[in-house]
Amino acid sequence: MMKVGIIGAGLGGLSAAILLAHSGFEVHIYEKNTYPGGKMRRYSLGSSQFDFGPNTITMPSVFQEVIAQTGAVPDDYFQFTRLEVHTRNHFADGSYFDLSSDQTFNKEQLSNFDPFAYKKFEGYIKEITRLYTLSEQHFFRKTFMKKQDFLSLNLLKALVKVRPLQTLHQFNQQYFEDTRLLQMVNRYATYVGSSPYETPATFAMIAYLEMIQGVYYVNGGNPTIADGFAKRATELGVQIHYGVEVTKISVESRKARQIYLSNGEAKKFDTVIINGDLLKVYPDLVESRDRPSFQTKHVESYQPTMSAFVLLASLNKRVEGLKHHQVFFSSDYYKEFQELFQKKQFPSDPTIYICNSSYTEKAMSPNGDNLMILINAPATTIESTDQLVEQKQKIYHTLSLKGFPVQKHVVEDMIISPRNISHQFHSFNGALYGPSANRVKDAFFRPSNKAKDINNLYFVGGSTHPGGGSPMVTMSGMNVANHIIQSK
Ligand SMILES: Cc1cc2nc3c(=O)[nH]c(=O)nc-3n(C[C@H](O)[C@H](O)[C@H](O)COP(=O)(O)OP(=O)(O)OC[C@H]3O[C@@H](n4cnc5c(N)ncnc54)[C@H](O)[C@@H]3O)c2cc1C
Secondary structure: OOEEEEEOOOHHHHHHHHHHHHOOOEEEEEEOOOOOOOOOOEEEEOOEEEEOOOOOEOOHHHHHHHHHOOOOOHHHOOOEEEEOEEEEEEOOOOOEEEEEOOHHHHHHHHHHHOHHHHHHHHHHHHHHHHHHHHHHHHHHOOOOOOHHHHHOHHHHHHHHHOOOOOEHHHHHHOOOOOHHHHHHHHHHHHHHOOOOOOOEHHHHHHHHHHHHHOEEEEOOOOOHHHHHHHHHHHHOOOEEEEOOOEEEEEEEOOEEEEEEEOOOOEEEOOEEEEOOOHHHHHHHHOOHHHOOOOOHHHHHHOOEOOEEEEEEEEEOOOOOOOOOEEEEOOOOHHHHHHHHHHOOOOOOOOOEEEEEHHHOOHHHOOOOOEEEEEEEEOOOOOOOHHHHHHHHHHHHHHHHHOOOOOHHHEEEEEEEOHHHHHHHHOOHHHOOOOEOOOOHHHHHOOOOOEOOOOOOEEEOOOOOOOOOOHHHHHHHHHHHHHHHHHOO
16 A cells, blocks of 8 residues: 655645545654644633634635545535625724625625725626636646646646736726725735735635635634544544654655654655645755755745734623624735835734634633734744734734724733744744745746655645645645545
8 A cells, every 4th residue: 555644734734635545545644733734723712712824714615525525524524604794894094894795785885985996896706706717727726746737838828817917906906996995805915925016916816705705614613624624534544643743854866765753753655745834844854965956045035925923812791893804904005015025024003803703603702702813924933022012012002992992801812923833833934825926936836746856745735836725725735635646
C-alpha cells in the first residue's frame, strides 16, 4: 500500500487525507497542535466559545463534497445555516448598509445611498457572476504542478477575461460612486489578505460568493467542519498524530525519503504533503541544497498577505444592535492599506470586524455576546505588549464612540496577535494566506502545488494554489489528492 505523510491537519491536509485514504492509500497526518483544523479553531473564555479563523463561511458545497466523495452523508458531519442578511456595514458617518443575498433588499438600500450604484447594480451582479464562473472553470479545480500548467493556452485565454490588470478598486468605481459603498465592496480584497488598491479586479468574484451564493454558519461553530473532516478521515483509516511536530524532511536523489518527528522518530513515506505555510515550513524543513529553486531570495520575493490582530471578548450582556457579522469602517480606507502594506504598521484608524456567533446560536455564549473582534494587521512578528494593549484600548474606545460601549460588559478578554498566529500555525510573519494577491504574478501564479526540486513532495493550503480562505484551501487538498490518485 502506498504511504502518504501529511504535515499539518489544517483543512488542506485533512481534505487531501480523506480522499487519499478513500482511494486506498495509507495516510498519516502529523500535527504540532492538539486539535484538527489549524487556523479553523475554537477558543473558550468564561462561558463563551469563539470561532477563530473562518467566521464567514461561503461555498458550503465544497466541504460537503469532500465527505460525499467518500460515500458518506455530509449532514451527518456538519450542518450549515444560511444567514440571509449576513453583514451589517457601519460607516464613519454613522449610516449602515445591511448586505444580504436577497438582491431586491440590497437594491432598496442602494437607492438611499447612491443613485448611480442603484442604476448599475444589475450590471455589477452580472459581471461578478461572470468573474466567478470563469474562475471556477479555469482556476479552482486545477493543480498547478509544472510550468506548462501555468502557461496553457486555455488558461491564458481565461486569464485575459478576468480583468487581471484592473484593480478591485478601479473595477468597483465603475459601479459605485458613494465612498461608503466603495469601502464595503473593496473590503473583499481582505478575504485574500490583500489591498483593494492593488489586487486584481478578479477578486470581485468574492462578492458573488457572498451576495449570490450566500454566507453560512455551521451549527456548533464553524470548526465543526474540521471536526467532521477529522472524524471522516479517522473512519477511513487515516492516523492523525496530534502534538507531533515535523522537524525535518530528508531528501535523496530528488525524493523526500524520511520525515523526522519531534518525538525522535523518523518515518518513511512514498509521498509527502506539506499543509503548513509553504513560505515558512518548506524552507524550515528542507535543507537549502535540496531546494535550489526555492532559496531565501525566492521566499523574500513574495509579499506576504496581511496578518490579524484579534480580540476575543466574552460579555455578560447581549448588546443591542450587534448582529452576527458586522464591520465598522475607518474614515480613510486607502490610508489604512498604505499603513498595512507600505509602512507595515497597525492602522492608525482601523476598520473593525466583529463576529458575534451567539446572535445566531445562543449556546455559543449563554450569558452574553461572544465577540471575535478583528482588525487588519501587518505581517510582522515585531510587536510589543504596549502596542497590543494600545490596539485593544483603541478598539474598545472606537466601538464606544460608535454607540457600542462593549468594554463595560466584558467578563474576560484575550488578544491573539500576528506573532501568536505565526507561532501557533508556523505561518510566515503571521501572514494569513501566504503570498498576497497584490501583484498579478502572485494572484494568478501562486507557488505551485508540487516542489520543483523534489519529485514526491506536494503542497496544499492557503499559500499555494488556488489560494486563501477555507473553501479554496479545502479545494487545494482535493486537487492534490486527485492528482496523486490519478498518478498512482
Ligand atoms: C483570524 C483569521 C480569520 C479568518 N477568516 C476567514 C473567513 O472568515 N473565511 C474563510 O474562509 N477563511 C478565513 N480565514 C482563513 C482560513 O482560516 C484559512 O485559509 C484556512 O483555515 C487555512 O487552512 P490551511 O489548510 O491552509 O492551513 P492551516 O490552517 O494553517 O493548517 C496548517 C497546519 O499545519 C500545522 N503545521 C505547520 N508546520 C508543522 C510542522 N512542522 N509539523 C506539524 N504540523 C505543522 C499547523 O499547526 C497547522 O495546524 C481566516 C484566518 C484567520 C487566521
